[in-house]
Amino acid sequence: MAQPFIVSIPHKLGKDEAVRRLKAGLGNIRSEYGNIFQVNEEIWSGDRLAFQVTALKQRVSGSIDVADDHVRLEVLLPWLLAGLAHGIQATIRARAGRMLEKKPTDV
Numbered sequence: 001m002a003q004p005f006i007v008s009i010p011h012k013l014g015k016d017e018a019v020r021r022l023k024a025g026l027g028n029i030r031s032e033y034g035n036i037f038q039v040n041e042e043i044w045s046g047d048r049l050a051f052q053v054t055a056l057k058q059r060v061s062g063s064i065d066v067a068d069d070h071v072r073l074e075v076l077l078p079w080l081l082a083g084l085a086h087g088i089q090a091t092i093r094a095r096a097g098r099m100l101e102k103k104p105t106d107v
Helices: 015-032 085-100
Strands: 003-010 037-045 048-055 058-066 070-077
Touching (some): 015 058, 015 085, 070 085
Antiparallel strands (some): 037 048, 048 058, 058 070
């Protein structure tokens, strides 16, 4: 049975800028980690992304919701990948945090 994996990442960018950065950053992640997972579906609807990927031959679905002050990632992981979730949570937080970091030039 799939188990939800939820990560919330705060930001100070506003919704529109956060969406713009996530779209750009997700393209980079796809090319960087293409040997680990394959994106099967990616549908943006306003400030929400619904996706399906295959990782380690396991089908994974989830969503990213962008708010004015945070981004919420929810992924339904099959039991095989659920055991790896805690190990990758710090990596997801760090990578997303860099994408959403307000840089001095953003003022």
